[in-house]
Amino acid sequence: MDATQQPMIVIKNLTKHFGRVKAVDGVSLTVEAGRVMVIIGPSGSGKSTVLRCINHLETPSSGEIWVDGIQLTHDHKNINAIRAEVGMVFQQFNLFPHLTALENITLAQRIVRKRGEAEARRVAHQQLERVGIPEKADVYPGQLSGGQQQRVAIARALAMNPKIMLFDEPTSALDPEMIKEVLDVMQDLARSGMTMVVVTHEMGFAKNAADEIVFMDRGGVVERSTPDDFFSQPREERTRLFLSQILR
Amino acid sequence: MTLPTSTARSQPGSSQGQFIDWLAHLPWWLLFMLLAGVILTFAIFSDDLYSLIFSKLQNGILTTLSVTVVAYLIAVLLGLLGGLGRVSKNPLIYNLATLYVQVIRGVPILVQIFYFAFVITPGVVGLLNALGEAINPGGLLASLDNQDIPMLARVVTALAFAYGGFEAETFRAGIESIGRGQMEAARSLGMSYLQAMRYVILPQAIRRILPPLGNDFVSMLKDSSLVSVLGVRDITQEARLYMAASFIYPPTLNMLAFLYLSMTLVLSLVVKWIETRMGKSGH
Ligand SMILES: Nc1ncnc2c1ncn2[C@@H]1O[C@H](COP(=O)(O)OP(=O)(O)OP(=O)(O)O)[C@@H](O)[C@H]1O
Ligand SMILES: [Mg+2]
Numbered sequence: 001m002d003a004t005q006q007p008m009i010v011i012k013n014l015t016k017h018f019g020r021v022k023a024v025d026g027v028s029l030t031v032e033a034g035r036v037m038v039i040i041g042p043s044g045s046g047k048s049t050v051l052r053c054i055n056h057l058e059t060p061s062s063g064e065i066w067v068d069g070i071q072l073t074h075d076h077k078n079i080n081a082i083r084a085e086v087g088m089v090f091q092q093f094n095l096f097p098h099l100t101a102l103e104n105i106t107l108a109q110r111i112v113r114k115r116g117e118a119e120a121r122r123v124a125h126q127q128l129e130r131v132g133i134p135e136k137a138d139v140y141p142g143q144l145s146g147g148q149q150q151r152v153a154i155a156r157a158l159a160m161n162p163k164i165m166l167f168d169e170p171t172s173a174l175d176p177e178m179i180k181e182v183l184d185v186m187q188d189l190a191r192s193g194m195t196m197v198v199v200t201h202e203m204g205f206a207k208n209a210a211d212e213i214v215f216m217d218r219g220g221v222v223e224r225s226t227p228d229d230f231f232s233q234p235r236e237e238r239t240r241l242f243l244s245q246i247l248r
Numbered sequence: 249m250t251l252p253t254s255t256a257r258s259q260p261g262s263s264q265g266q267f268i269d270w271l272a273h274l275p276w277w278l279l280f281m282l283l284a285g286v287i288l289t290f291a292i293f294s295d296d297l298y299s300l301i302f303s304k305l306q307n308g309i310l311t312t313l314s315v316t317v318v319a320y321l322i323a324v325l326l327g328l329l330g331g332l333g334r335v336s337k338n339p340l341i342y343n344l345a346t347l348y349v350q351v352i353r354g355v356p357i358l359v360q361i362f363y364f365a366f367v368i369t370p371g372v373v374g375l376l377n378a379l380g381e382a383i384n385p386g387g388l389l390a391s392l393d394n395q396d397i398p399m400l401a402r403v404v405t406a407l408a409f410a411y412g413g414f415e416a417e418t419f420r421a422g423i424e425s426i427g428r429g430q431m432e433a434a435r436s437l438g439m440s441y442l443q444a445m446r447y448v449i450l451p452q453a454i455r456r457i458l459p460p461l462g463n464d465f466v467s468m469l470k471d472s473s474l475v476s477v478l479g480v481r482d483i484t485q486e487a488r489l490y491m492a493a494s495f496i497y498p499p500t501l502n503m504l505a506f507l508y509l510s511m512t513l514v515l516s517l518v519v520k521w522i523e524t525r526m527g528k529s530g531h
Contacts, residue, residue, distance in 0.1 A: 107447055
């Protein structure tokens with residue numbers, strides 16, 4: 001890594017309340033360009049909320065977030081500009097059911113990136129190729145398997161040429177036999193140098209693809225370490241407890 | 249095998265029962281309506297009285313249809329705006345839209361029509377006069393007279409606003425029926441709220457609300473008869489005028505009902521056709 005390069009994501013003292021619930025409580029994280037951060041933790045620990053604050057799907061209660069050197073403010077122009085640079089992949093895919101796979105991928109290119117129809121289609125075909133389903137371009141989401149839908153969703157995000165990709169449990173809604181095809185795409189993406197923040201329960205992926213693992217519990221960061229250290233010698237008691245439950 | 253014989257034996261016994269069943273399930277109401285329709289259509293061409301009444305009422309058909317179509321189109325537009333307002337997070341927009349919907353829902357359409365005709369129109373004209381006086385004294389705006397606004401325009405506006413209130417709730421329900429993941433996905437791709445509405449939420453919502461929207465089109469045709477209270481000469485008003493002059497009630501009302509029924513039937517079919525066509529093109 002170039003030491004003079006600024007980090008891709010900087011989160012300083014992020015806090016998010018939902019009414020009286022403190023979903024995120026004083027989280028600070030830094031993700032360098034080209035690195036893959038995997039966030040794990042028990043249900044309700046605030047993983048999704050941290051992720052969703054990065055592209056302002058949730059408005060932080062307090063704290064600062066910087067994406068590629070630009071601070072996130074409440075200004076709509078600023079938010080839309082940052083969102084175009086940050087791709088997001090959801091647990092439930094959230095493809096647009098009234099549009100074909102190809103149209104799902106060209107829509108935002110045309111109206112946000114202002115690309116022409118031909119250019120948008122070219123990029124869409126290229127991205128469908130990349131996620132391994134070029135033959136599904138003209139199919140509606142309802143006719144695709146879960147794994148294929150998620151790969152279209154990844155292609156849709158990638159077509160915007162994001163600098164960062166956020167994944168919120170991308171394989172949790174999938175049947176076991178489809179998990180691998182999605183994780184393979186994500187592995188390739190990680191190898192290609194994409195900056196990624198991934199919330200997942202797939203420990204295999206965390207071991208193989210992560211540069212850093214963050215363990216969250218009750219809205220806070222409990223432990224950050226490399227995958228090797230994290231799985232072989234976790235420092236915190238809570239981490240050990242979590243790992244003993246999940247790796248049984 | 250013994251099974252086939254036992255079923256074969258039971259068939260002749262039940263066929264009479266089946267026939268009665270079949271009779272009972274015939275759409276008798278439809279047959280009755282068709283019969284009445286055939287008789288009336290026949291009467292229009294053969295019976296002097298009925299053909300006279302038809303010649304009186306037919307002058308109003310164009311008015312009835314145009315009031316329906318114009319008021320409905322404006323109503324859908326108002327409904328779209330109202331529905332967007334009802335799901336808006338902006339408190340001013342939300343409250344304005346909600347006020348509109350609640351007032352419309354709580355006041356009878358007939359009373360709304362009187363309001364538009366005799367309160368709101370003069371009020372707006374007065375406002376325009378004051379505005380015109382300020383900008384260009386003696387100009388077109390300043391000299392606009394209340395009488396210049398035809399009753400037809402007032403009543404169409406009133407119907408449009410009344411139905412717009414209902415359609416606003418239809419649009420709201422449609423928009424809210426689309427999972428919030430759709431909006432989040434659209435926003436996370438950098439679309440603005442309005443772009444997400446326009447390209448992602450509304451296309452899906454409209455497909456879902458097509459049936460109620462279609463029904464309301466048919467209802468609008470029936471409620472267009474209310475314009476007669478302001479003397480606008482739709483088929484109802486033509487019928488009233490004729491009855492007042494001739495004291496011939498039953499045939500006139502038969503003809504009036506027949507005309508409405510025929511038009512609503514045709515409209516229903518058109519609406520069905522559009523629905524299946526839109527339904528096929530989408531997923
Ligand atoms: N929109 C919301 N309204 C109210 N409470 C919320 C909302 N979103 C999250 N929360 C609460 O905030 C806390 C953290 O939620 P979050 O979804 O970030 O957890 P998570 O770590 O992603 O959990 P999971 O593994 O179940 O997805 C939870 O207690 C949750 O109930
Ligand atoms: Mg979550």
